[in-house]
Amino acid sequence: MAAQVEELKRQHDAVVLAHYYVPAATQALADHVGDSFYLARLARTLDCKTIVLAGVSFMAEAVKMLNPSRTVLNPEPRANCPMAHMVRKADVDAVRERYDDLAVVCYVNSTAQIKSWSDVCVTSSNAVKVVGELPQHNILFIPDMNLGRYVREQLPQKNVILNRGYCPTHQRIIPQEVEQLELEHPEAEVCAHPECSEEVLREADFVGSTKQIIEHIANGDGREYIVLTVVGVAAEITRLTEGQDKRVYFPATPPICPNMAMVGPEKVLRALQTGEGEVELPDCADRAAAPLERMLELAAR
Structure with missing residues (x-):
């Protein structure tokens, strides 16, 4: 299988990226393995036509928004992230109405639509740094309450408002x-x-x-x-x-993420063979990409 993947990568000018949480056999097929921040940042620097993102759907979606001209393949489109949906627009709007000096900070573990409601994205590796760089005193942190609480403890000078989302796997x-x-x-x-x-x-x-x-x-x-x-x-x-x-x-x-576990090595091979799982730009791509771009800018300071 590894030999087939290598040959198909050459044929299609493709690079395989894998998250640390997918099965070890899938990681072994990847050109680069990392967390969501590393993969998002790395994707911008790659010289290739096609990116295969072995992870959950929001990751592939984010890579596509940061690389709109490239083909991005998601080997298992059914691999979703429950936390990526755990916030309501009405709640975000209500907090915006209450505070003038507010930044909505969105964990990258979120859908493009939810990103489009926010001012900046963060990952678990850069959340404290990025929030600390923001001029706003009031921070609405979506969707993960646990990461938001951790950021609040590290930055007591900020008023971090929490949303009731969570990762089911870590919560267990x-x-x-x-x-x-x-x-x-x-x-x-x-x-x-x-x-x-x-x-x-x-x-x-x-x-x-x-x-x-x-x-x-x-x-x-x-x-x-x-x-x-x-x-x-x-x-x-x-x-x-x-x-x-x-x-x-x-x-x-x-602690096994059932969605990450779905992304087996055979799915990576099939994506390269057939081109299935191509990620389309969402309608809100421009609005959702802006917070991602701001994250990369602030994290690099």
């Missing part, structure tokens, strides 16, 4: 299972994604984005780590820590 990580891991592995450092609940983050020694967690473990002096994010990160951690005798532990209920 519960303190009891984390505490059990801590009892079983008392020397292990607890690394958590900010999409986890407030109760789980209290158990964490390190809080960071997917990429930040991976790099923290790869560069850390410790030998044992409890990892509180989607199990797909294990592939990259294993690759980067080869020969370091490091061990990672996940909760007893494995």
